[in-house]
Amino acid sequence: MNASLPRSIPDYLDRLREALAGADPALVQDALYDAEEYLRSELAENPGKSEAEVIAAVASSYGAPDEVADIYRDTEVKVQTALRPPAPPRRKSALGRFFGVVADPRTYASLFYMVLALATGIFYFVWVVTGLSLSLGLSITIIGIPLLILFFGSVRILSLVEGRLVEVMLGERMPRRPLYADRSLPLMERIKELFTDPRMWSTMLYFVLMLPLGIFYFTLATVLIVTSLASIAAPVLVWTGFADVGMSVDGWTLINLQNDVLYTNVPYWGLPVLFVGGFVLLFVTLHVARGIGRLHGSLAKRLLVKSAQTA
Incomplete structure (x- = not known):
């Protein structure tokens, strides 16, 4: 799994965007922002580690780009269903x-x-x-x-x-x-x-x-x-x-x-x-x-x- 992980935060964001291809552009923007904020905060808390090491360390908790994309798609369906007024x-x-x-x-x-x-x-x-x-x-x-x-x-x-x-x-x-x-x-x-x-x-x-x-x-x-x-x-x-x-x-x-x-x-x-x-x-x-x-x-x-x- 680690061999397929991105080596940098920009690479992670690019792969997340590719995994979300076809999704609503507003959803893609939210996912990219959340992912960068999370990875940057983890990188700031571990100044002795490289971006690749931080990504590999948080992969089990935050997830690889494909996994994050699936989570966002599923969550979006649930949220939109909950917020949508009765038809x-x-x-x-x-x-x-x-x-x-x-x-x-x-x-x-x-x-x-x-x-x-x-x-x-x-x-x-x-x-x-x-x-x-x-x-x-x-x-x-x-x-x-x-x-x-x-x-x-x-x-x-x-x-x-x-x-x-x-x-x-x-x-x-x-x-x-x-x-x-x-x-x-x-x-x-x-x-x-x-x-x-x-x-x-x-x-x-x-x-x-x-x-x-x-x-x-x-x-x-x-x-x-x-x-x-x-x-x-x-x-x-x-x-x-x-x-x-x-x-x-x-x-x-x-x-x-x-x-x-x-x-x-x-x-x-x-x-x-x-x-x-x-x-x-x-x-x-x-x-x-x-x-x-x-x-x-x-x-x-x-x-x-x-x-x-x-x-």
Whole structure:
């Protein structure tokens, strides 16, 4: 067994990545980080031993790369099964699938993410634009380069924060550990790798895109929700006597407040149509939210997670 073990920590990580080929890139990132952290800590506790000796010593407890890969795959299945919300019952009819969206917990999480995206989008955009422009502007001074390095480090931290939001609300598996760094490399090489990492720039692109996406998500969610609820509420208020029908035709405001009396400019014959339309629009809104959640989760996965093939 020892003859087949890697002779160095980078070699161990390369073989672990190969053993995890085909697995989720987020899982690969977590496994590589955990393995390096464990092996580096063992190497620090045994300063008189080489990397090969440390790897051989911990092989029985931590495992060879193939064994670790199998453990991570099995654990991932168990964890995802435990964290996955109960699946809604499968509907056979088209109407069942249309109205069954109300029983999917992921729908409401996606809708909440659409509303929250405005705040996070503004923060990410301001952070990236301000941090990048300030760091580059001061790069000719003595504090410019350290400030730029700190800014790039903060981007990696924010990518993990956004990843947790995406995984919890949208259900897309995202990294739970940062990217591992080869600490055996000289400091300048590690800094160079930080600047040349394509995933760093794609993360900043994602943060910049979050502003227009956040505005779009928030506007779409609020308009659809308000329109559907108002369309349902207006007929109910008229039928229960809390509002009256006005014949005004200038504008399409569903409820007008005139002289402390509620009016709606929809005629009586249109109230049932308005009520049914609002009810249907509410379910359409839930479908739209769930669809946007899936699309945005895929976008976040593509821009925030380093592919195992290119790592």
